[in-house]
Amino acid sequence: MRRHDPRDNPGTVLAAVTFGLLAFLAPAPAVPASAPAGLVTITAQPVVLKSSGALRGDPTVSLTFDDGPDPIWTPRVLEVLRRNAAVATFCVVGEQARKHPELLREIVDSGMRLCNHTRTHPADVAAAPEPERREEIVGARAELRALVDAPVVYFRAPGGRFSPAVLELAAAQGMQPLGWSVDLRDWEQPGRLQILTTLERALRPGAVILMHDGGGGTRAQTVESLELMLPWLRESGYRFTFPTP
Numbered sequence: 679m680r681r682h683d684p685r686d687n688p689g690t691v692l693a694a695v696t697f698g699l700l701a702f703l704a705p706a707p708a709v710p711a712s713a714p715a716g717l718v719t720i721t722a723q724p725v726v727l728k729s730s731g732a733l734r735g736d737p738t739v740s741l742t743f744d745d746g747p748d749p750i751w752t753p754r755v756l757e758v759l760r761r762n763a764a765v766a767t768f769c770v771v772g773e774q775a776r777k778h779p780e781l782l783r784e785i786v787d788s789g790m791r792l793c794n795h796t797r798t799h800p801a802d803v804a805a806a807p808e809p810e811r812r813e814e815i816v817g818a819r820a821e822l823r824a825l826v827d828a829p830v831v832y833f834r835a836p837g838g839r840f841s842p843a844v845l846e847l848a849a850a851q852g853m854q855p856l857g858w859s860v861d862l863r864d865w866e867q868p869g870r871l872q873i874l875t876t877l878e879r880a881l882r883p884g885a886v887i888l889m890h891d892g893g894g895g896t897r898a899q900t901v902e903s904l905e906l907m908l909p910w911l912r913e914s915g916y917r918f919t920f921p922t923p
């Protein structure tokens with residue numbers, strides 16, 4: 679009898695993915711997450727593919743969360759990260775941060791890093807007139823620094839709208855431009871199995887993974903996916919780290 683090919687049935691593929699990831703939910707030994715002591719060396723190029731240790735045969739993955747902080751979802755994301763001894767970078771929007779400064783502190787106190795994701799999340803910060811662009815990038819950083827006593831290590835342009843001027847301005851202000859190499863498109867709420875399938879397909883050592891803890895709408899699928907992916911990543915040999923050029 680011909681062995682059933684799971685590719686014949688998408689449901690079977692999804693079930694296999696689920697089973698494979700669920701298998702890693704058994705209690706794993708607690709391994710402290712890596713948290714480099716120093717800050718990154720700033721360059722005027724967006725980090726997209728490399729993160730600490732990626733080139734030394736030491737598979738790393740950098741988790742990033744955009745568009746928060748959000749009073750419902752940011753604490754839930756942080757709880758899952760802490761429970762799995764994982765670190766992540768939070769690309770926060772200034773307007774959101776001003777409404778929830780306590781969440782900025784929780785992010786930092788949980789051992790995570792902050793990334794400036796502009797003040798108002800404009801559709802195209804690169805196309806904005808210079809004063810506006812400066813306000814979105816430099817003004818937002820100053821605002822974040824006033825809200826929380828912690829370094830703002832990175833800058834990520836909404837939608838990845840980097841231009842030479844944006845890159846140079848961020849770098850000149852001491853923020854490493856931060857891109858991504860894996861977009862899980864979790865904000866579209868495609869279902870956690872689709873999110874995990876996207877991860878499995880695109881994951882490479884040194885990946886910078888884009889997810890969302892804010893931006894409106896539920897992030898339940900993001901949290902559910904995290905619950906599965908963090909133990910699985912660790913069991914697959916990945917170490918959680920912060921992006922670095």
Ligand SMILES: [Zn+2]
Nearest residue numbers: 744745836837
């Ligand atoms: Zn965004």
